[in-house]
Structures are given as structure tokens and as C-alpha cells.
Amino acid sequence: MRAFIPISQPSITQKEIDYVTDAVKSGWVSSLGEYINLFEKKFADYCGVEYALTTSNGTAAIHLVLDALGIGPGDEVIIPDFTFIATANAVSYTGATPVLVDIDPVNLCISPSSFESAITDRTKAIVPVHIYGHPADMDAINSIAQNHNILVIEDAAEAIGASINGKMVGGLGLCGTFSFYGNKNITSGEGGMITTNDRELYEHCHALRDHAMSKSKRYWHDEIGFNYRMTNLQAALGCAQMDRVNELVGKRRDNYTLYEKFLGNNSKIRLNRTNDWAVNSYWQVCVEIRGLNLEERDELMAKLKSLGIDSRPYFYPISDMPMYDSVDTPITHDIYQSGICLPTYFDLSEDEIKYVCNSLIELI
Numbered sequence: 001m002r003a004f005i006p007i008s009q010p011s012i013t014q015k016e017i018d019y020v021t022d023a024v025k026s027g028w029v030s031s032l033g034e035y036i037n038l039f040e041k042k043f044a045d046y047c048g049v050e051y052a053l054t055t056s057n058g059t060a061a062i063h064l065v066l067d068a069l070g071i072g073p074g075d076e077v078i079i080p081d082f083t084f085i086a087t088a089n090a091v092s093y094t095g096a097t098p099v100l101v102d103i104d105p106v107n108l109c110i111s112p113s114s115f116e117s118a119i120t121d122r123t124k125a126i127v128p129v130h131i132y133g134h135p136a137d138m139d140a141i142n143s144i145a146q147n148h149n150i151l152v153i154e155d156a157a158e159a160i161g162a163s164i165n166g167k168m169v170g171g172l173g174l175c176g177t178f179s180f181y182g183n184k185n186i187t188s189g190e191g192g193m194i195t196t197n198d199r200e201l202y203e204h205c206h207a208l209r210d211h212a213m214s215k216s217k218r219y220w221h222d223e224i225g226f227n228y229r230m231t232n233l234q235a236a237l238g239c240a241q242m243d244r245v246n247e248l249v250g251k252r253r254d255n256y257t258l259y260e261k262f263l264g265n266n267s268k269i270r271l272n273r274t275n276d277w278a279v280n281s282y283w284q285v286c287v288e289i290r291g292l293n294l295e296e297r298d299e300l301m302a303k304l305k306s307l308g309i310d311s312r313p314y315f316y317p318i319s320d321m322p323m324y325d326s327v328d329t330p331i332t333h334d335i336y337q338s339g340i341c342l343p344t345y346f347d348l349s350e351d352e353i354k355y356v357c358n359s360l361i362e363l364i
């Protein structure tokens with residue numbers, strides 16, 4: 001009997017165990033310790049930015065940046081309707097309104113023309129999301145944003161290792177935010193990161209991350225901050241993963257190539273599409289099955305599960321959730337119903353990918 005194939009699992013080697021053990025033994029178990037600075041340094045170098053700041057998770061990273069930029073009640077922040085809920089919730093935490101717009105049908109990231117149409121005199125920022133590992137069209141987004149004086153914050157939670165024209169995501173806007181949840185390309189257990197070249201923004205985020213404690217007067221606070229710190233233990237895990245980041249991202253790409261080999265010719269299946277200007281990090285292997293509705297999709301996932309194969313549905317449109325206003329986003333509403341993500345992780349074998357693909361082909 002074949003072992004169950006999960007949708008995702010982290011790759012933990014002796015290096016991860018050694019670094020975390022070292023951190024535990026050092027006694028620096030909270031948010032002070034050498035692994036924090038090291039993780040930030042390694043990550044900034046990898047993304048090609050001046051500054052990187054660890055946070056407790058990716059949601060906190062988005063909230064922290066928005067707060068540091070002074071975004072609040074009365075402001076509007078444009079985001080894609082097709083994303084994980086964290087992008088919208090982080091905007092809501094500030095009291096600003098997330099304005100949900102449609103996506104590009106090829107790369108599934110925010111559509112630059114929908115962004116432009118949604119701009120009002122209250123628009124303060126845009127948070128393009130590099131969905132499932134594909135970078136959003138940052139050239140177009142940056143040029144529209146510049147014309148309208150709008151701040152650009154990349155939600156790169158899902159796209160560690162993706163790039164455009166040789167420049168890594170996280171360094172393509174004013175700042176970027178990342179997640180290191182256990183299913184991401186690299187993990188620190190829970191965790192997040194802010195990347196930027198803007199020193200003032202970095203310093204403000206740095207202070208706000210730790211309750212905005214004064215540097216010169218301990219336990220004095222000039223504004224309301226947060227405890228959004230990462231622990232040294234998490235950073236130790238993150239450092240080990242950063243030492244392996246090229247092999248970890250590389251394996252995602254190899255997995256995708258195999259999926260393409262085994263599924264590519266099937267006319268009912270549409271795999272991830274990558275624009276020629278983009279380098280995809282293939283966080284998820286995405287398949288859209290022509291004509292599938294929600295009921296059929298759930299049935300397909302249940303059948304895969306009975307064959308020992310895990311999968312996950314595409315995100316529901318944010319605008320369908322009860323907390324957010326309904327909007328007319330036809331592409332988002334069309335695509336989410338027929339899409340599922342298939343297993344991809346470091347230890348997945350070619351034989352397992354072949355089994356997943358053959359099972360899927362038989363079921364559809």
C-alpha cells in the first residue's frame with residue numbers, strides 16, 4: 001500500500017536540527033539572539049535589498065508595514081480579490097478599507113488595468129500578491145502607482161525565489177512581506193519578513209515590532225506598537241533553510257517540470273501559466289480543470305483523497321466572505337471554481353508525481 005501523499009511537508013535535515021538545537025542550548029529562546037540578525041542578513045542578501053526585518057508571521061508583516069506607513073481609517077488599499085484572507089485582514093486591522101479588484105487570467109495576480117480603474121482620491125496603497133509563486137506584473141503596477149502617488153507593498157508570502165528581470169520579489173516595490181509558515185518554500189515554523197531599501201520605513205517597522213520602545217529610554221513608548229517579534233528558535237530554523245534556499249526552490253521547479261511532463265498534454269487540464277517576463281517559484285502546482293464546478297471539484301478532491309492523494313482548493317474570492325463587500329470580479333469568480341493545487345514539496349519523488357498525475361487523468 002502506497003503512503004499517503006500530503007499536499008505539503010517541510011524539508012528538515014540535520015542542518016535544521018543542529019541550528020535549532022544550538023539556539024535552544026544557547027538560552028536565547030525568545031526574540032534576542034544571533035540567529036535573528038543572521039536570518040535577516042541572509043534574507044536581505046537573497047532578495048537583493050538593504051534591509052530585512054523578521055516578524056512573527058506573514059500577516060503581522062503586512063499589518064506592520066501598513067501601520068508604519070500611516071495607513072488607517074478613511075484610506076483605501078487596493079488588493080486582488082483572489083488571495084489568502086491575510087492580505088485583506090491585515091488592511092482591515094488598520095481601519096482602512098480593502099478595495100478588491102480582479103486578476104489577470106494568465107498569471108492569476110492582480111490585473112494592472114483593474115487596479116487603475118479602482119483608484120480614487122482615498123487610495124493610499126496597493127498590495128499586489130505574487131500568487132502561488134508567480135510574480136505580479138510589477139512594471140505595470142509600479143508605473144500606475146507612481147502616476148497616482150500610491151505606495152506599493154508586495155505580498156510575497158507565497159513567492160520566495162520568484163523574480164522579474166533578475167530582481168527578486170520583495171525588492172520590486174517600496175517594500176515586500178513574506179511568510180515562513182510550514183508549507184512555504186522555506187519555513188521557520190511560523191514567521192514572516194519585511195524587505196525594503198527604505199531606511200526610514202525599516203527603522204519605523206523595527207520600532208513598531210517591539211511596542212515602539214524608545215532606543216534611548218527603556219520602557220518609554222511614543223506610539224502604539226505591537227509584539228510582532230520572531231523568536232531566535234524560529235530564526236535558527238530559517239537560517240538553515242536559507243542555507244538551502246536554492247535547492248528548496250529548485251526542487252519546486254523540478255516538481256513542476258515533472259507535472260508538466262505527465263499532465264501537459266491533457267486538453268482538459270490547464271497548469272500554471274508563466275508570463276515570459278516572469279520567473280515563477282512554483283510554490284503550488286495549480287491545475288484548472290475545464291468546465292468543473294464547485295461540487296464537481298469537491299468530489300474530485302474527495303476521490304483523490306481516497307486514492308491517498310491530498311490536494312487543496314483554490315482560494316475563494318475574498319469578496320464572497322461575509323466580512324467583505326461583494327464586488328464584480330468575473331475572472332476571479334470563474335477561475336476559483338475549477339482550480340485545485342496538487343502535492344509539491346522537497347521529498348516528493350518522480351514516482352509519486354507520476355501516480356498523482358495518472359490518478360487525476362483517470363478521474364477526469
Ligand SMILES: Cc1ncc(COP(=O)(O)O)c(C=O)c1O
Pocket residue numbers: 057058059060083084086087129155157158178179180181191192
Ligand atoms: C498571500 C498570502 N499573504 C499572507 C499570508 C500570511 O502569512 P502567515 O500565515 O505567515 O501569517 C499568506 C499565508 O499563507 C499568504 O498566502
